[in-house]
Amino acid sequence: MFRFACLIITLLLATAPVVNAQPADLTAEQDAFLDELSRRSFDFFWREANTHNGLIPDRAMADGSQGMDVSSIASVGYGLTAYVIGMERGWISRDQAYDRSLATLKFFRDEMEHVNGFYYHFVDMDTGERVWQCELSSIDTALLINGVLTVKAAFPGTELETVAQQLYDRVDWVWMMNGGETLTMGWKPETGFLKARWHDYNELMMLYLLGMGSQTHTLPPEAWHAWKRNRLVTYGGRTFLECPPLFTHQFSHAWFDFRDQRDDYADYWSNSVLATLAQQQFVADLASRFPRYGPDMWGLTAADGPDGYRVIGAPPAQGEIDGAVVPCAPAGSIPMAPDATIPALMKMKADYPRSFTTYGFVDAFNPHTDWYNQQVIGIDVGITLLMAENHRSGLVWKVFGKNPEVQRAMKLAGFRPLTDAEREHTSTVSIFTDQPLPPDQRNPKESRR
Structure with missing residues (x-):
């Protein structure tokens, strides 16, 4: 009887949610609130996936009324990670x-081109067949592989x-260099490698780290040093490497844990x-033009606008800023x-309830014009879910970071703990x-050294 009771307890513990503490x-x-947002975001990946091939x-549609017939491999990378979150939360x-x-993984291994x-x-x-004559994408493959490693x-x-x-x-990172010092953004069978390269600070860090961590097609450590870190901006007393759409400062961080570390x-x-x-x-400083903007109503990144997909961000300002907000930017x-x-x-949820629906927030809305996008985008739902979970439990960082390839890459890139003096320095620069x-x-008359 005692052994039976112990077995029952063990089974209950094995199936109980692992990360449920506040x-x-x-x-x-x-x-x-974060739990509700996360669960709704998770539901997008679980309900909308093709159950046969995992795409x-x-x-x-944000209300879950209609799926689309085109998959993004980046959505799959976020979705694979979402399944781990859902498992640990007890949702599946x-x-x-x-x-x-x-x-999903078997389909990509055996059937996906x-x-x-x-x-x-x-x-x-x-079918998994290419559509729209799109590119073989290096960054979207990286997002997929992040989920695979998770x-x-x-x-x-x-x-x-x-x-x-x-x-x-089997990912040949060296091939994607195309003989250069940095990775190209992609390849097309009709025209070959794209001219654009990953050579300036943005969401690129995951690419180089995955390549350096590979044991089969390994990028040399020199590749980490080849991309530029010279586009700086200072706004409101804060100096940082700029890339206006906020997603560029988030995507690599969803899996790689850069906290309290630095490289050269x-x-x-x-x-x-x-x-x-x-x-x-x-x-918030734009409130004279857009009065509903403020420190608690903001968010600029790549997302849908009234006329289609667009890239907006700041600082410095990029794209047409028209009073809209993109919830996944703060999320x-x-x-x-x-x-x-x-x-x-x-x-956003309280004052603009139409912005919050079956799969969490709509991709974008404009509190000044009463425009609401009717759709959600997988990568935007994904970054919302992963970063909410990382803040609540650190789960994605912990699980992904168990991979020896990840640990190897961070070491090869030269990451090391911050000193107290460096930590104070990076609070503003x-x-x-x-x-x-x-x-x-923000204060043009001020100069900084």
Whole structure:
């Protein structure tokens, strides 16, 4: 009888949610909000996926009424990671997460068209065939592989781990360099390699780290040093590597844990913190033009607008800023600046209830014109879910970081802990340089050194 009771307890513990404690820095109301937002975001990946091949649509109607017939491989990378979150939260069982993930990985290994391990950006939801004559995408393959490595670490010693390793090992990162010092953005069978390269600070860090961590087609450490870190901006007393759309400061951080570390050049975590706070201030400073903007109503990044997909951001200003807000901009920075992001998201839901629906927030809305996008985009839902979970439990960082390839890459890139003096420095300046810093765009008469 005692042994039977112990068995029951063991089974209950094995199936119970693992991450259900309220973080100390969140109020009960905030944690409940993030839980609801996360569950709705998770539902997009779980409900909209093709259950036979694991493909996940690039976008869907926000109310869940209609899926789309085109998948984004980046959505799949976020979706695989979402399954681990859902499993740990108790929204799906471990068997469900395993079975869906394994089916997805086998389809990519055995049936999806690839060239040297890289996949086409957009594919047909049913067949996996290339659509729109799109490119073989290096960054979207990286987002996919991030998800592959997440489920690999979540299910050690299984067939899934073996298939995941096979997918990672066949990505030929060196081929994507095309003989240059930096990675190209992609390749097309009709025209060959794209001219554009990953050579300036943006969401590129995951690409180089995945390539350096590979044991089959390994990028040399010199590749990490080849991309430029010279586009600086100062706004409101904060100096950082600029890239106006906020997603560029978030995507690599969703999996790689850069907290309290630096390489030879910068503290990239602090860089994203400063970029987030600077954008919040920038948008608040536009309140004379757009009175509903403020420190609790902001968010600029790549997203849908009234006339289609567009790229907006700040600082410096990029694209047409027209009073709209993009919820995934603050959501993707939840762990970087919770006091700036969570109140804004809660206000969006409370004051503009039409912005919050079946799959969480619509992709964008304009509180000044009463325009609401009717769709959600997979990568925007994904960054919302992953960063909310990272703030609440650090789960994605912990699981993904178990991969020895990830640990190897961070070491080869030269990451090391911050000293107390460096930590104080990066509270306002994210880079380590003796060069004069750019003048403050918010206060042009001030110069910084």
